[in-house]
Amino acid sequence: MIDKNVHPLIEIRNLVAKYGETTVLQDISVDIHPNEITVILGGSGCGKTTLLKNILRLYEPFSGSVKYWGEEVTAMDEKDFNDKVLKRIGMLFQGGALLNSLPIRENVSIPLEQHTILPQDIMDRIIRTKLHLVNLDHALNLLPSELSGGMKKRAALARAIVLDPDILFCDEPSAGLDPLTALSLDELILNLKAQLNMTIIVVTHELSSIHRIADKIIFLDGGKMLFTGTLEAAKASGIKAIDTFFNAEIKSK
Ligand SMILES: Nc1ncnc2c1ncn2[C@@H]1O[C@H](COP(=O)(O)OP(=O)(O)OP(=O)(O)O)[C@@H](O)[C@H]1O
Numbered sequence: 489m490i491d492k493n494v495h496p497l498i499e500i501r502n503l504v505a506k507y508g509e510t511t512v513l514q515d516i517s518v519d520i521h522p523n524e525i526t527v528i529l530g531g532s533g534c535g536k537t538t539l540l541k542n543i544l545r546l547y548e549p550f551s552g553s554v555k556y557w558g559e560e561v562t563a564m565d566e567k568d569f570n571d572k573v574l575k576r577i578g579m580l581f582q583g584g585a586l587l588n589s590l591p592i593r594e595n596v597s598i599p600l601e602q603h604t605i606l607p608q609d610i611m612d613r614i615i616r617t618k619l620h621l622v623n624l625d626h627a628l629n630l631l632p633s634e635l636s637g638g639m640k641k642r643a644a645l646a647r648a649i650v651l652d653p654d655i656l657f658c659d660e661p662s663a664g665l666d667p668l669t670a671l672s673l674d675e676l677i678l679n680l681k682a683q684l685n686m687t688i689i690v691v692t693h694e695l696s697s698i699h700r701i702a703d704k705i706i707f708l709d710g711g712k713m714l715f716t717g718t719l720e721a722a723k724a725s726g727i728k729a730i731d732t733f734f735n736a737e738i739k740s741k
Pocket residue numbers: 507512530531532533534535536537538539582
C-alpha cells in the first residue's frame with residue numbers, strides 16, 4: 489500500500505502509541521506525500537488525534553520510526569526537532585485552542601514570537617496579511633469570546649499558517665460548523681495547497697469535506713490502519729469498516 493513513486497515528506501513506520509499501559513495505535517506505517525491533502529478518517533476514539541500528536545511529538549511514540557524530509561526525528565533532541573521540523577509546521581488543534589485572555593492579534597502572534605526575532609512592525613504586517621487571508625481583517629483586536637465558532641476556527645487557522653509552514657495539520661477544522669462555513673474553510677485549505685504549496689493533513693468526519701479536499705485518506709479502526717490510498721480506492725476496497733463508515737455517514741444526513 490506504500491507508494492514508492494514519489495519521495496514522501498513524512499514516513500511513518502511501525503508506529504505504536506500508548507497512554508500508560510494502554511495501546512492506542514498499533515503498528516501504523518504510512519507515507520505523507522508533498523503538496524497533497526491527506527485526510528485521517530475513523531470513528532470517535534479510534535486514535536486520530538493521538539496519531540497527529542505522535543507525529544508532532546507532542547506525545548513521544550512508544551516505538552517505531554517517524555521521518556520528516558528523510559530524517560529520523562524520534563531520537564532528535566527537543567532543540568533539533570524545534571529547529572528542523574516544528575518551525576516548518578502549523579497545527580490547527582481540535583477546538584481551536586485560542587488563548588481566551590488574548591486578542592486575536594496576540595493569539596496569531598504566538599508562533600512568530602516563539603520562533604522568530606522579527607521586529608514588531610514586520611510581525612504586525614504578517615499578522616494582518618494572515619488575518620486577511622482567512623477573511624478576518626476586522627477581528628484584529630477582538631477577543632476569542634467575541635468571535636463566532638467559524639471565526640474562531642479561521643483565527644486558529646491564521647495562527648497555524650503565520651510562519652508559512654510547509655506542512656499544516658488540522659484536527660477537525662469543520663466540526664460543529666454550518667455547511668456554508670465548513671465549505672469556506674475547505675476552500676481556504678484547498679487554496680493553501682494550491683497557492684502556497686502546503687502539504688496538509690486533516691482529521692475530519694465530514695463526508696462532504698472528505699469529498700472536497702482529500703487526495704489521499706488514512707482509515708483508522710480500533711487503533712489499526714485499515715487502509716491508505718485514494719478515496720476511490722478506499723470505497724472500492726470492500727473493507728467492511730470503511731463501507732460501514734461511509735454508509736453510516738450517508739444515513740445520518
Ligand atoms: N491524554 C490521554 N490520556 C489517556 N488516554 C487518552 C488520552 N488522549 C486520548 N486517550 C484515549 O485514546 C483513545 C484515542 O483517542 P483520540 O483522542 O486519539 O481519538 P480520536 O480518534 O481523535 O477521537 P475523536 O474523533 O472523538 O476526536 C481514546 O480511547 C481516548 O480515550
